[in-house]
Amino acid sequence: MIVIVVVVVVIAQGGSDESTTPAPGRTTTDTTPREKTQEPRGERADLTTFQLDDRSEAGITNIWVAWTIKNSSSEQSDYSWDWEAVDAGGTRLTNGSQLETDVQPGQTARGEYPTTLKSVKGVKLNITNFNRTVSY
Known part of the structure; x- marks a missing residue:
C-alpha cells in the first residue's frame, strides 16, 4: 500500500483577504495564511x-482557533497540520497541532481548540506543516 503525503509549508505574508461576521459579542480574526497573488493549491x-x-x-x-476542512478528494481522508501564532514582530506566542x-x-x-493567547490584536496564524492522508 502506498500512501502519498504532500507537505506544504505556508508562511503568512501580509494581511488576510477574507473577513468573517462573528456572533454578537465575539471577535473573529481570520488569519488563514494566503499567498498575496494566489490561493493555496492541492491538499x-x-x-x-x-x-x-x-x-x-x-x-x-477565552481565545480559540477555529477551522473548516472541506474534503475535495475522492477518498475518505485524515488531515493534520501544525500552526503557530506570532505577533507583529514575528515572535512566536504559541503553537499547536490539529x-x-x-x-x-x-x-x-469544523473544529475548534482553546489557546493560551491573551489577545488577538496583531496576532497572525501561520500553517507550518499540512498533511492529508487516506483514511482506512
Missing part, C-alpha cells in the same frame, strides 16, 4: 478557514 486548499475566535467576556480571556479524521469526500468538517 492545503482543503483547509478553507483557520482563524482566531475571541470569545472573551467579563474580563476573562487533527481532523475520517472526512468523507465532499464533506465539510
